[in-house]
Every structure is written in C-alpha cells, then in structure tokens.
Amino acid sequence: AQKVTQAQTEISVVEKEDVTLDCVYETRDTTYYLFWYKQPPSGELVFLIRRNSFDEQNEISGRYSWNFQKSTSSFNFTITASQVVDSAVYFCALSEAGRQAGTALIFGKGTTLSVSS
Amino acid sequence: NAGVMQNPRHLVRRRGQEARLRCSPMKGHSHVYWYRQLPEEGLKFMVYLQKENIIDESGMPKERFSAEFPKEGPSILRIQQVVRGDSAAYFCASSPSIPGLTNEKLFFGSGTQLSVL
Numbered sequence: 001a002q003k004v005t006q007a008q009t010e011i012s013v014v015e016k017e018d019v020t021l022d023c024v025y026e027t028r029d030t031t032y033y034l035f036w037y038k039q040p041p042s043g044e045l046v047f048l049i050r051r052n053s054f055d056e057q058n059e060i061s062g063r064y065s066w067n068f069q070k071s072t073s074s075f076n077f078t079i080t081a082s083q084v085v086d087s088a089v090y091f092c093a094l095s096e097a098g099r100q101a102g103t104a105l106i107f108g109k110g111t112t113l114s115v116s117s
Numbered sequence: 118n119a120g121v122m123q124n125p126r127h128l129v130r131r132r133g134q135e136a137r138l139r140c141s142p143m144k145g146h147s148h149v150y151w152y153r154q155l156p157e158e159g160l161k162f163m164v165y166l167q168k169e170n171i172i173d174e175s176g177m178p179k180e181r182f183s184a185e186f187p188k189e190g191p192s193i194l195r196i197q198q199v200v201r202g203d204s205a206a207y208f209c210a211s212s213p214s215i216p217g218l219t220n221e222k223l224f225f226g227s228g229t230q231l232s233v234l
Contacts, residue, residue: 004159006159033219033220035220035221037225042227043126043226043227043228044120044121044224044225044226044227044228045160045208045210045225046225047221047223050219050220050221091159091160093159093160093220095220100165100172100173101212101218101219101220101222101223102148102150102162102165102210102212102218102220102223103150103162103165103173103175103176104162105152105160105162105220106159106161107152107154107159107160107161108159109157109158109159110159
C-alpha cells in the first residue's frame with residue numbers, strides 16, 4: 001500500500017535557523033512522483049515542488065532545497081535561514097504515474113512549522 | 118484572477134443535519150476535485166468532477182455523500198445526516214482541461230472546516 005509519513009508533527013525554530021522537514025514514503029511502483037505543498041495561515045495549499053522517481057538530483061530554489069534518496073525512500077525538505085513568513089503547515093505527497101492527475105495524490109499528515117523572530 | 122474559492126470557511130452542524138460545501142474553481146478551470154482531511158491524517162481524495170459529470174468517485178463514502186458540478190454555479194459537496202466522524206477539513210482543487218495534465222497544475226482552495234456537534 002502507498003503511504004506517506006511525516007513523523008514531525010510540529011517544529012519550532014527561531015529566525016535564521018535552518019530546518020529540515022522529513023518525509024518518508026512507501027510504494028510498490030517503480031515510477032511515481034513526490035510533491036511538497038505549503039499551507040500558510042490563509043489556508044490554501046500552495047504547490048512547491050514535484051520530483052520524478054527516476055530523477056534523484058537534489059534541487060535548490062532560493063532558500064529551499066530538497067533531498068531525494070530512493071535508497072531510504074525519503075524526500076526531505078530543508079529551509080535555510082528560516083523566516084517568519086515560512087511559518088505554515090507543510091505537506092509531502094506521493095502520486096502514482098499513469099493515474100489521472102488530481103485523483104491519486106496521497107498526502108502525509110503535515111508538519112507545522114513555527115518560525116519566531 | 119481569484120483563486121479557488123470555498124465557502125463557508127467554517128460550518129457547524131448537529132448530528133443528523135445536512136452539510137453543503139461549495140467550491141468555485143478558478144476562472145477557466147473545468148475540473149474540480151474534493152479532498153477530505155480527517156483529524157491527525159493527511160488529505161485524501163474523494164471525488165473528481167467535470168462540468169455536469171462525475172468522473173471518479175472512488176474515494177467518496179458510498180452513503181450520505183454526494184457531489185455535483187452543474188453547468189452553472191459552484192461545485193457542491195453534500196453530506197446528509199452528518200455524524201461526528203464527518204468532522205474534517207474539506208478541500209477543493211481545480212485544474213484546467215489540458216492534455217497531459219499533471220498534479221502540479223492543481224490549485225487548492227482554503228478548505229471548509231466542518232464541525233459536527
């Protein structure tokens with residue numbers, strides 16, 4: 001069965017600290033996609049990144065970076081020099097290839113990140 | 118261009134009442150998806166609709182739940198005779214109708230928090 005585990009329920013850091021959000025997934029598929037979404041206090045989910053299972057290159061986008069390791073089935077998300085505006089709930093999600101978009105996203109429970117000044 | 122609009126933001130119902138949740142997709146989007154987030158769980162897919170058609174309802178409970186997306190007006194998720202276990206956040210997402218649609222093209226609303234007393 002497919003599953004996404006975000007073991008950290010809540011994380012609190014002080015501004016400028018680096019923080020890593022963990023995501024571990026389970027799937028029997030050889031082709032799949034991994035996602036991270038951000039849910040700010042306003043409530044809407046905002047797409048951050050998609051990763052294909054066959055591309056293990058790490059990605060950096062500004063202060064955000066993602067570490068994808070198939071060997072440990074992990075897709076961790078690091079925020080460098082955190083800011084108060086990073087405070088949100090972050091969701092990791094998994095989707096099978098070949099499934100209709102929107103119908104096969106499997107989300108983790110989310111990690112609530114609080115960044116204080 | 119307004120995002121996906123869901124209302125109400127919060128809905129309180131007593132056991133046995135009906136709950137109606139509304140979702141207006143982004144302008145130009147003809148596909149709507151409903152997700153449910155139970156307490157302490159990740160979002161789970163419920164139903165996928167196009168205008169006037171239910172395409173995939175594999176995630177929807179067989180009883181008491183129904184969804185529609187009429188030619189005019191918002192998509193409605195209807196829960197009849199609500200029970201305490203229906204208390205959850207219900208999210209709507211929309212996407213355009215494009216070839217090769219992928220999950221990152223989904224735009225999510227802010228959700229409706231349903232509380233059943």
